[in-house]
Amino acid sequence: MTVQEIVNKHGNDREHLLVILHDIQSASPDNSLHREAIDELARVMDISVADIVGTASFYTMFSLQPRGRHIIRLCESPPCYIAGEENILAALERRLGVKVGETTPDGAFTLETTSCLGACGVAPVMMVDDEVYGHLTEDDAVRIVETIATGAAA
Ligand code: FES
Structure with a gap:
């Protein structure tokens, strides 16, 4: 599933950012949020990369580093x-x-x-x-x- 499809599924609204990040991470082969996906999400949702990275860094359930399956x-x-x-x-x-x-x-x-x-x-x-x-x-x-x-x- 692409970033665009995941955003479409939940709705392009800042309040859905956590569930969108969860789905993007789950779709990743190494259970992490890749920089390319974050860049695309920022573009699709029209929010800053810093905002997304800040949110992802705050919650331990998200990882910016590659992880196991x-x-x-x-x-x-x-x-x-x-x-x-x-x-x-x-x-x-x-x-x-x-x-x-x-x-x-x-x-x-x-x-x-x-x-x-x-x-x-x-x-x-x-x-x-x-x-x-x-x-x-x-x-x-x-x-x-x-x-x-x-x-x-x-
Ligand atoms: S302390 Fe609540 S689940 Fe472990």
Whole structure:
């Protein structure tokens, strides 16, 4: 889907910028907002590149750097932290062989931490792409990633 088509889908209005950026990022092969796409969006919506970059930089869900095909976002806010987030993060780092903010060499996963995902009642919580997983254990987190990796390889 092109930038123009995404803007047409949501409507050319500044209030739709976040959902438009989300769709542009999702359509990108490396889960990021490319400079060319931002330039085109600025032209199509008649807003400044600085405005778009400022908005994209403010929200952790957007990235201006290339990322993996799947984004793992582990919540590190207090309820999830107390429920064992640190151990889950360590297990994921071991399994993936990367640290927070890094992408696996095969380009499959980027590991990130985030503030509250709004699912504190089922802490600890992680989100992989658009899917939320709660009541996580270390084994659960590793199994979820392995299932996705297997599916991605199929
Ligand atoms: S604190 Fe983790 S989902 Fe709210």
